[in-house]
Amino acid sequence: MPLNAEEKHGLKAERDQAKNDDKLALEPLKMAGPDRDNNDDRDGDTGLLTKTKPKTKKPSMYKVLLLNDDYTPMEFVVHVLQSIFNKGQEDAVTIMLHVHQKGVGVCGVYPYEIAETKVTQVMDLARMEQHPLQCTLEKDS
Numbered sequence: 001m002p003l004n005a006e007e008k009h010g011l012k013a014e015r016d017q018a019k020n021d022d023k024l025a026l027e028p029l030k031m032a033g034p035d036r037d038n039n040d041d042r043d044g045d046t047g048l049l050t051k052t053k054p055k056t057k058k059p060s061m062y063k064v065l066l067l068n069d070d071y072t073p074m075e076f077v078v079h080v081l082q083s084i085f086n087k088g089q090e091d092a093v094t095i096m097l098h099v100h101q102k103g104v105g106v107c108g109v110y111p112y113e114i115a116e117t118k119v120t121q122v123m124d125l126a127r128m129e130q131h132p133l134q135c136t137l138e139k140d141s
């Protein structure tokens with residue numbers, strides 16, 4: 001079975017690990033010290049104190065890339081950068097020209113689900129206007 005996008009980017013594993021971390025954090029701490037009540041620890045009052053420090057891992061980040069083509073109007077690409085990536089006019093023109101000259105450029109860096117949503121929004125808008133503009137994502141860190 002082919003991997004879906006989330007599996008390919010290791011996102012499911014990341015979420016499962018986070019779930020597991022939550023479980024560890026909820027485990028009750030056992031008391032340290034001797035089994036004073038001499039009941040062979042049926043009540044679990046002996047053992048090591050295990051500190052569980054809360055793990056708040058930062059999510060992996062993903063670059064959203066815009067690809068050059070020969071047909072999409074420059075004005076449309078600038079509009080995409082302003083409306084979907086919240087760029088100002090100047091930054092949008094700079095990024096568009098970079099993509100036009102180098103073939104590819106970064107529109108922004110986001111957590112997986114936000115990056116994926118942006119890619120979908122760009123592709124939907126380009127399809128609606130019948131432009132061949134292509135947008136993709138790539139793991140950053």
Ligand code: TYC
Nearest residue numbers: 066067068069072074099100
């Ligand atoms: N190369 C296109 C043109 O000359 C402009 C363009 C820029 C297209 C950036 C796509 O991602 C792109 N009209």
